[in-house]
Amino acid sequence: MAKQNDTRQKNSTGLMALVADRSFYVLGVILFMIVWQIAASLKLFGADFSEAFSPLAAILALIEMIKNGELLHHALPSLRRVLVSLSLAVVVALPIGVLVGYFRRIEQLTYVVFQFMRMISPLAWMPIAIIIFGVGDVSVVFLLWLVAIWPLILNTSHGAGRVSPLWVNMAKTMGALDMGILRKVIIPAAVPDMLTGLRLAVGVSWIILVPAEMLGVSDGLGYFILDTRDRFRYDQLMATIMVIGMIGYLLDSANRWLISKFSWKI
Amino acid sequence: MTTESTVLISLRQVTKTYRKNGREFHALRDCSFDVMKNEFLVIVGPTGCGKSTLLNLMAGLDFPTSGTILLEGEPVTGPGADRGVIFQEYALLPWRSVLKNVELGFEFRKNPVSRSEREAEAMKYLDMVGLGYAVKKHPGELSGGMKRRASLAMILAIKPVILLMDGAFNALDSKTKMTMHQEITRIWETEKNTVVFVTSDLDEAVKLADRIVVLNREGSIEAVLQNELPRPRLGSAARDLDFHHRFIEFRETVMNVIKKDAGLRTCAIS
Structure with a gap:
């Protein structure tokens, strides 16, 4: 006892x-x-605006936005856009990444183009996106997709490229064919790098979301930033910034949790 | 020892050359020998003499520059599940548990094996190598000896006709190594498979081998020695004085063959 x-x-x-x-x-x-x-x-933010820019005002505005439903009305479309574009990016980027990582020739063929494309801000494509897809959801999702695929492709290819030749040889001596090696050895070996790529992709997507939603859509957190400005509701503007930061933090935490679940030690 | 001697693998004038910095060098020269069914063949020789190359060629992971390798009369065209390879560095998949690693071979089969069947088979081999208590562990949590046991179970589970072991017990402490010698001997005796074992440890070679193939620095065969020591050679049998004498005597013989090679080199240089 x-x-x-x-x-x-x-x-x-x-x-x-x-x-x-x-x-x-x-x-x-x-x-x-x-x-x-x-x-x-x-009053460090100017005599007229300091009060609206204070955290107390922002918290009060946040409570107001939760109560009148404005927060959900704008946060949900933002989350939907990010999730749709990320899913499309994953579907396209993971197979490409595995091929690029595993076949040296494909890596050589794509290296310069990928490194070049990845350095272009997706917002630079904005006029082209609008010409092709018109103003609206599709353009925003396209821009987010364009920013998310590069970290996914590059990290997946890195993961698939550093698979130990020992594992591949062992699988071969156990009678594995190419598909078996791909499914049982290469793809699982690349999972931790895929998740790192996903984490980076979520990060940049969330950052690009706000300016992308300033391009003609009529809801979403990016749109709401401009809307509060036009209505001179700087307290709501600060509250929206807080919400953007918080959702971003939560998305990243979810990713870190996922990475910790799937990491393995050699 | 062998009652009926059928040839399982036969090597004829096998030569392997590599190009390095534009210069050609021979890893193997004109190697010819047979591996008999059910025998325990050990290949010894100085480091870098092409022992591992020889094993890779038999495994079908690499191909000879000239010469032929026949497996049961058929030329070796690539790796296959009839030859299980245990590499010098263990090759367990770190994201799979020990049990799942041993199940891997079944997943590569053309005809799918049910999950419960896979598990039961894998457990059988894990028990055989004495690792039944650690099946849920991941390779990162295993000691060196446990990793060797796990890779052994993994390869045994594919039921290979021949086990190709490349320095499989290197880098183990002497006590673990001793246990592994007992295990591999026991498994070889009960499963009745054929083992080709590469090592640079002479004690190990004499303890395990039916025959010893000695490679020299040039990558050709210096001698093939028959090991007449009676079995069992491990455990209490090794404490018999007469046995001990014969053990040391035979080890000397092997050593002298290797020294002759080394001696020739020194003469040539001076």
Whole structure:
């Protein structure tokens, strides 16, 4: 009984230590908010706008936006666009990445073109997207797709390219044919790199989403930024910026969790 | 030892040359020998003498520059599940559990094997190599000896006619190595397969082999020696004084063959 108490004590102190350790993350956020609020109170953002730019105003506006449904009305289309474009990017990029990584000739054929394309901001394609797809959802999804495929292709090819020749030889001596080697060795070996590519793709997509939604669509967080500006609701503008940051953080956390689930040690 | 001697693999004038920096060098020269059914053949020789090349050629992962390799009378045209290879570096897939690694061979079969059947078969071989207690572990969590056992089970599960082992017990501590010698001998005796084992450890060669093929620095065969030592040679049998004498005697013989090669080189240089 005494021993049991002892272990319980140990567990609870362990938990306390963990909570104390993790509380520094929360503390950082609180300190940031305080600095922000002080800056606003000192009117550092200009005499007329500082009040609207303060975190308190932003939080109040956020509550208002949640209550009247505006938040969901704009966040959902944004999330839908990002998810649709990411899914299309995954479908296209993963097979290409595996081929590029596994066949040296394909890698050589595509190397310069891919490195060249990846350095072009998708917003540069915006006029062309609008000419082809018109103003609206399809153009936005196309631009997001265009930014998401490069990290996916390049990371997948990196993963498929560094598959140990030992594994491939072993599979061959076990009677595996090309399809078997691809399905059982190369693709699973590339999964951690695919997920790293996905994480990068989600990051850039979410960043490009906001300017892309400023190009003629009538909902979404990017659109709402312009809308709040036009209505002089700078508190709502700040609240929207907070929401964009928070959703981005959550998407990235989900990705990091996924990576930790699928990582393996050699 | 062998009652009926049928030839399983036969090598005739096998030569392998590589090009490196525009210069040609011979990994193997004119190697001819037979591997008999059910025998335990050990290939020894100094490092870099082409032992591994020889094994890769038999596995079909590489092809001779000239000469022929016949497996049961048919030329070797590529790798196949009839020859299981255990590489010097273990080749377990790190994202699969030990059990799933051993099941891999069944997944490559043309006729699908049901999941429960796969598991049962894999378990059988994991028990055989004494790893039945660690089937859920991943390769990253295994010790060196456990990894060797797992790769052995993985290869045994494809039921190869011949086991090709390349320095399979290198880099193991001496105690683990000893256990692995007992295991491989036991498995070879019960499963009645044929083993071609490459090593540079003479003790290991003498303990395991029916016959020893000695390669020299030129990549040609210096000698093929019959090992007359009675089995069992491991465990308590090794403590017999007479056995011990004969063991040391035979090891000396093998050593002298290798030294002769080395001696010739020194004479040539001086």
